[in-house]
Amino acid sequence: MILVTGASGQLGRLVIASLLEKTAASNIIAAVRNPEKVADLAEKGVQVRQADYTDQDALVAAMQGVEKVLLVSSSEVGQRAAQHANVINAAKHAGVSLIAYTSILRADSSPLILAEEHVATEALLAESGVPHVLLRNGWYSENYTMGVAGALEHGVVGCAEEGKLSTAARADYAEAAAVVLLKDQQAGKVYELAGDSAFTLSEYAAAISKASGKDVAYHNVPEAEFTKILVGVGLPEGFAAILANSEVGASKGGLFDDSKTLSTLIGRPTTSIEDSIKAAL
Known part of the structure; x- marks a missing residue:
């Protein structure tokens, strides 16, 4: 039995879709705050159990009979470590044999502020004694x-x-999670996952120009100004600052990886930025 936390979210849904291509629906449990949001998964035979990152007792109940848990990192930046601790403690209490955790690329050396809660969660996993595998997503x-x-x-x-x-x-990372969950002997492994090819934002702008037929330029601005721009389009100030910091981290190599670990794991090339742009257009 495989339980996916945050199963109604964008990544969680894609992981379950990938699992459904590889194993029976009866082997999958979708853990969600609101079961009504995954009624479509229940219709496909996926077990749906109510669980909330903030409710450890509900998590323990949801994990009964579960062998493996995919801990999809919480979307609530600033509260992640405490919420993840609830999942880890519940898994330990329920006797889960493996936790797979969606961390961040090279968390232990990342220049991104966003990595801090992932580092804290990885430490919690190590301290828990529960066998685990790290999916460090780019x-x-x-x-x-x-x-x-x-x-x-x-x-x-x-x-x-x-x-x-x-x-x-996102679907590439989801497929990787599904592959790892269905593999044996994954405890202790660390996967640094990223796309096969890299681009600068100048090259990204050029790719949009080529795909759309409209001239698009890249405007590099100071971190503080970019934060203000993000706030101006409706993002909360704290989250805007984190995203701007992430771009500064990218300028220092924090979001670059050329190991091709992700494509090796899923057995195919990762989706190119050009194809993602075309899909968005």
Whole structure:
């Protein structure tokens, strides 16, 4: 039995979709705060259990009879470590044999502030004694392509300078998680996962230009200015600052990796940024 936390989220749903291609629905449990949001999964035969990152007792109940847990990192930045601790403690209490955790690329040496809670969670996993595997995910291509419409109107704006980004589609990372969950002897492994090819934001802008037929330029701005721009389009100030810091981290190589571990794991090339742009357009 494999339980996926945050199963109604973007990554969780894609992991379950990949698992359904590889194993019976009866082997999969979707753990969600609101079961109504995954009624479609229940119709496919996936077990749905109510569980909340903040409710350890509910998590323990949801994990009864579970062999492996995919701990999809919480989306609540600033509260992640405490929430992840609840999942880890519940897994230990329920006797789970393996936790797979979606961390961040090279968490232990990353220059990104965003890595701090992932490092804390990895430490909690080590202290727990529960066998675990780390899926250190790089940036999702969708982090950029979801803003293609704005890029067409205003150009690509950021503060990554000429830092290279080894992105892959969210579905690529989801497939990797499914593959690892179905493999044996994964405890203790650390996967540094990223796209096969890297690009700068200048090259990203050029790729949008080529795909759309409209001239799109990259405008590099100071970190503080980029934070203000993100706040101006509706992001909370704290989260905007974290995203801007992530771009600065990218300028220092924090989101670059050329190991091709992800494509090796899933047995195919990762989705190119060009294909992700076309899909977004």
